[in-house]
Amino acid sequence: MNGSGIRLGGMSPDVESLPTAHETALIRADGRPQSAMRDELRRIPSLRNGLSVAFLYVQVAALVAVVVASPGLWRLLTWPIVFVLMGRTHAQFASLMHEAAHRLLFKNRTLNDTVGRWLLGFPGFTTTDGYRRVHMAHHREEFGPDEPDFALYANYPVAAASLRRKLMRDATGRTGLKLLRQQLRSLSAPDAVVRNTQRKIWALQFAMLAACVVAGAWWLYPVFWLLPYLTVWRVINRLRSIAEHGGMSASKDRRITTHAVRQHPLARFMLVPYNIGLHLAHHVDSGVPMRNLPRFNQALHDSGYIDDTLEYSSYPSLWKALQTAS
Numbered sequence: 001m002n003g004s005g006i007r008l009g010g011m012s013p014d015v016e017s018l019p020t021a022h023e024t025a026l027i028r029a030d031g032r033p034q035s036a037m038r039d040e041l042r043r044i045p046s047l048r049n050g051l052s053v054a055f056l057y058v059q060v061a062a063l064v065a066v067v068v069a070s071p072g073l074w075r076l077l078t079w080p081i082v083f084v085l086m087g088r089t090h091a092q093f094a095s096l097m098h099e100a101a102h103r104l105l106f107k108n109r110t111l112n113d114t115v116g117r118w119l120l121g122f123p124g125f126t127t128t129d130g131y132r133r134v135h136m137a138h139h140r141e142e143f144g145p146d147e148p149d150f151a152l153y154a155n156y157p158v159a160a161a162s163l164r165r166k167l168m169r170d171a172t173g174r175t176g177l178k179l180l181r182q183q184l185r186s187l188s189a190p191d192a193v194v195r196n197t198q199r200k201i202w203a204l205q206f207a208m209l210a211a212c213v214v215a216g217a218w219w220l221y222p223v224f225w226l227l228p229y230l231t232v233w234r235v236i237n238r239l240r241s242i243a244e245h246g247g248m249s250a251s252k253d254r255r256i257t258t259h260a261v262r263q264h265p266l267a268r269f270m271l272v273p274y275n276i277g278l279h280l281a282h283h284v285d286s287g288v289p290m291r292n293l294p295r296f297n298q299a300l301h302d303s304g305y306i307d308d309t310l311e312y313s314s315y316p317s318l319w320k321a322l323q324t325a326s
Helices: 035-039 046-069 072-101 108-125 128-140 160-171 174-188 194-216 220-230 232-245 265-270 279-284 291-305 315-321
Strands: none
Touching: 035 291, 046 072, 046 220, 046 232, 072 108, 072 128, 072 220, 072 232, 072 265, 108 128, 108 194, 108 220, 128 194, 128 232, 160 232, 174 194, 174 220, 174 232, 194 279, 220 232, 232 315
């Protein structure tokens, strides 16, 4: 517990209990890839990533088409499903934006940053360049003095009732509205860069709303874009975030700062798209693009750096461990 009442390390494994890693032809004893392996892992598949961005937009268009085309009582079935899937869509935008923030989406930096801002960050109310700055501080030293996400990660395990209250605030939009109000205040921020970036974000949001108005369905934007962002996405974001670093603590060994969770199809679909759930591998070497993380993660397993004693069997098992009875 530090002077501000923040408690860290409640979920960190003891150093003595960590699996014993051995150096292999691919992986060093500290988990980092060997030079030849690192060069392979760090190759950016620009074309495939571009197709992922394009397909994400096709998916959004398909979901909107389902909403518009659903007749009569079918809406009672299709609209709630689309609403939840739009929350998942925000998770996809955020995951690809995260890749662009690391400059791993496209080899061409200008293309990477332009797509990262205008096609991924701004639609999801995110200042991609600002996110990059704080996120790089997170990677330099998890739980260090510049850690931007203490509020999300600290004090775990928490009482089950406390976690339920947090998730209820997320699900009812209170967390999202609080963050949105902060962004609206940034429209008049003294820093010109902050002010102008927020204006670009809100200009794009207005353009999205205007497109819905012109199409004769103004309600599409608030009901199937803004509201899922404020509710479903906030729940997804918290559940994913605490599964990454909840209750961990500062260390040079990434196994003490970051959870490892076995990936299952439903989780990859709804919660951790684009391999973002392979978070321990990502923190061992943050220069590895998302498509190469499964290979890197397997190499970490093969070297003994990660084993079944360290890796949670599923996200529900980790969420259960993050809670106490009282």
